[in-house]
Amino acid sequence: MTLDSVLSDPAAAPRRPTRGVAVRWGGHVVRVGGDAPVVVQSMTNTDTADPQATALQVRELWQAGSELVRVTVNTPEAAAQVAALRDALDRMNVPVPLVGDFHYNGHKLLTQFPDCAQALSKYRINPGNMGGGKRRDDNFAQMIEVACRHDKPIRIGVNWGSLDHELLARMMDENAARSAPWSANAVMREALVVSAVTNAERAQALGLRGDAIVLSCKVSHVQDLIAVYRELSRRCDYPLHLGLTEAGMGSKGIVASTAALAVLLQQGIGDTIRISLTPEPGGDRSREVVVAQEILQTMGLRAFTPMVVACPGCGRTSSTVFQELAASIQAFLRAQMPVWKTRYPGVENMHVAVMGCVVNGPGESRHADIGISLPGTGEIPSAPVYVDGERTVTLKGDAIAEEFQAIVENYVARRYGQQQGAEPARRPGVVARDIH
Ligand code: SF4
Numbered sequence: 001m002t003l004d005s006v007l008s009d010p011a012a013a014p015r016r017p018t019r020g021v022a023v024r025w026g027g028h029v030v031r032v033g034g035d036a037p038v039v040v041q042s043m044t045n046t047d048t049a050d051p052q053a054t055a056l057q058v059r060e061l062w063q064a065g066s067e068l069v070r071v072t073v074n075t076p077e078a079a080a081q082v083a084a085l086r087d088a089l090d091r092m093n094v095p096v097p098l099v100g101d102f103h104y105n106g107h108k109l110l111t112q113f114p115d116c117a118q119a120l121s122k123y124r125i126n127p128g129n130m131g132g133g134k135r136r137d138d139n140f141a142q143m144i145e146v147a148c149r150h151d152k153p154i155r156i157g158v159n160w161g162s163l164d165h166e167l168l169a170r171m172m173d174e175n176a177a178r179s180a181p182w183s184a185n186a187v188m189r190e191a192l193v194v195s196a197v198t199n200a201e202r203a204q205a206l207g208l209r210g211d212a213i214v215l216s217c218k219v220s221h222v223q224d225l226i227a228v229y230r231e232l233s234r235r236c237d238y239p240l241h242l243g244l245t246e247a248g249m250g251s252k253g254i255v256a257s258t259a260a261l262a263v264l265l266q267q268g269i270g271d272t273i274r275i276s277l278t279p280e281p282g283g284d285r286s287r288e289v290v291v292a293q294e295i296l297q298t299m300g301l302r303a304f305t306p307m308v309v310a311c312p313g314c315g316r317t318s319s320t321v322f323q324e325l326a327a328s329i330q331a332f333l334r335a336q337m338p339v340w341k342t343r344y345p346g347v348e349n350m351h352v353a354v355m356g357c358v359v360n361g362p363g364e365s366r367h368a369d370i371g372i373s374l375p376g377t378g379e380i381p382s383a384p385v386y387v388d389g390e391r392t393v394t395l396k397g398d399a400i401a402e403e404f405q406a407i408v409e410n411y412v413a414r415r416y417g418q419q420q421g422a423e424p425a426r427r428p429g430v431v432a433r434d435i436h
Helices: 003-007 051-063 076-091 105-114 114-119 133-149 165-176 184-207 222-235 250-266 288-300 321-343 361-367 398-416
Strands: 021-025 026-034 041-042 068-072 098-101 122-125 154-159 211-216 307-310 350-354 372-373 384-385 390-395
Touching: 003 133, 026 041, 041 288, 051 068, 051 288, 051 321, 068 076, 076 098, 076 105, 098 105, 105 114, 105 122, 105 133, 122 133, 133 154, 133 184, 154 184, 165 184, 184 211, 184 222, 211 222, 222 250, 222 398, 250 288, 250 384, 307 321, 321 350, 321 398, 361 384, 372 398, 384 398, 390 398
Parallel strands: 041 068, 068 098, 098 122, 122 154, 154 211, 307 350, 350 372
Antiparallel strands: 021 026, 372 384, 384 390
16 A cells, blocks of 8 residues: 555545436425435335325335335326325325336326326336337327426336347347447446436437436446446436345345445445345335445445444453444434434434444544443453543443433533534433533
């Protein structure tokens, strides 16, 4: 490593300039692209024909931090319930804009159910599954006409699993005639980009404003996704929706999505992201929102909730106390954010350290806004707490977790609540020690 590489700023490249697209519901506006921060979005997996169940899941995703929520609109029964879904959300004070996901029959549903077209804030159009030939062109034009009439933005969402087969076949033929043909994979990537860009241009030619179009080209392999989006970014200035499609379950889905998106985001590419995790049976759908936020926050691109730094533990710590404390503090901080984000502006940037022993505990704790170093094996059973780099109190006994949580609450109120004159929020039965 050279001195230059140590001194150089490792920050992400400046965001690639894109047109800003406004996605609205009532007075609530989510801006995608332009100078807006990268937007987090998600998608429901309930039956949209059941507006109650879908409203509850949309609320759950929104409360987790999803700034746009996409719902499937696949049948007349689903389309007929979108306005009721919107009403239910409005009654629950959930202003999150809804995006309708259309395939095959979107032109019919948006035309036959104008209440649905109006209640949605954006339409996702997949140009690869709207039929072929003139029928495809007519269906596409019909959807654009509805978008213009209702003044709604669209996402042209190309997906390699449903790529326009006529376009791909034509490009394969053209490739075969080359003196040095590209690989089939390269042609597929080029076809994805061409499909997205030409359909966006076509939508504009049909009358849709240029600042009402977002593009995506989703594939399921990391290197393909990076290659496709780099090229897409080079060829147009529409805002780009990033996502690795069919990312998979658990750690595989998280790792693959993070690997792909982090490379692109670091290069300034991407205006909105969705993490397509397959939930475990009965699993929490909002996990995809948490992962999206954590990607953006750990890269320093946005801040959503205070982050907990915790060591992995090792043979120097034989108890699970610090693991439990790290987990409970992270869950506690996230649970407070719906209230804290308005009451304590800036708290989302706070760093909390929970460390397992004296080796790195005090050092990491000093670097955090607030940190605790728990006793490792053979160490004196006490836990020094550091606030703004200074050692303050030492906790002992069975109530370390409760006392540390109370210290964190008081710190948040004191540091981030001053402008509002807010009082520290104490939980019943927990007495916070004075940390100064
Ligand atoms: S801080 Fe201590 S317990 Fe944690 S990983 Fe390092 S040596 Fe192990």
